[in-house]
Amino acid sequence: MPRYLDRDRIAIVAAVVVPLVVSAILVPFRESFSNTNVALVLVVTVVAVAANGHRLAGALAAVSAAVWFDFFFTRPYQRFTITKSADVQTAVLLLVVGLAVSQLAARARRLHLVAITDAGYLARLHDTAELAQSTKSPDTVVDHVAAQLTDLLGLRGCRFEYGSLIGHPPRLEQDGTVIWDRRRWDVERLGLPDREVELRTFGNGHFYGRFMLDPTPGTIPSLQARLVAVTLADQVGAALDTAGNG
Known part of the structure; x- marks a missing residue:
């Protein structure tokens, strides 16, 4: 049980920290990349966190990505203020798409685990039925x-x-x-x-x-x-x- 709790904590920390780290890495190049491209990179980051964590981690990663996009890539920089309507739309889309994709990624990971688990359960039932007959x-x-x-x-x-x-x-x-x-x-x-x-x-x-x-x-x-x-x-x-x- 502690192992799963530790994994959940790591996923939550990653959801907050990873978008920040990726954003900081992209800051020196923000004049070379459009904000749309930056948003796409951050969506990929959200998916990566969600695929290795769970739904809450994915949702937090989406929020974190939107917040740091606002802070680092919209003018005025280093302030939680957006002056351009295009940047507002991009930030909102980043949040909405990030939330949607993160939930899909977490669900896909969950379904994969269930499929593997179900195969084990079926094997147990089959072995028992076979023994009962023999x-x-x-x-x-x-x-x-x-x-x-x-x-x-x-x-x-x-x-x-x-x-x-x-x-x-x-x-x-x-x-x-x-x-x-x-x-x-x-x-x-x-x-x-x-x-x-x-x-x-x-x-x-x-x-x-x-x-x-x-x-x-x-x-x-x-x-x-x-x-x-x-x-x-x-x-x-x-x-x-x-x-x-x-």
Whole structure:
């Protein structure tokens, strides 16, 4: 988790600093380049920050680029004042285009990561389904899924309990949410609760048991990961139901 926080901080700092640095480098050449060309260079800078950061970083980079364009490249120089209407239009366009392009770049990067992640999730589901079909022992599927859940959700441990429910621990629901004391737990902000979380297993409408998830403090599994976890538990339920009816 700290690694992602550090990366976010770096992206925010870069969003503010990089357009300033690029603008300072271009200052000696401002009489040779038109302000339109300078604005285009700054848009490229915004895209570079957004592609390696996130939406907020891209938006800050766009604002920073517009501010430093005004400060360094519109008369009077070194003042946040614009006297020429053409420069006003260029500054506004730089801000608008920078914001739009930065959001597109951040979205493209996000979609690329999701695609890679989804491939991993699909592989987990495929491997589990294949094992459920090839083995005659549902316990093998249970053990396999327990290991998958540990890795998928970043758990300290995971065990399976057969039979009836005991106690009222936090529960991972079918929609990926976590319910604790009849209230929805904010996983995105707080991570999983600091105690065992149950993931119930059903097969053909019958309750067969539950996985008891032991979360690692500070780990925040994504909604996608939690939904895959629920699907894996359903595969165990199907395997247990098939064995019970076999």
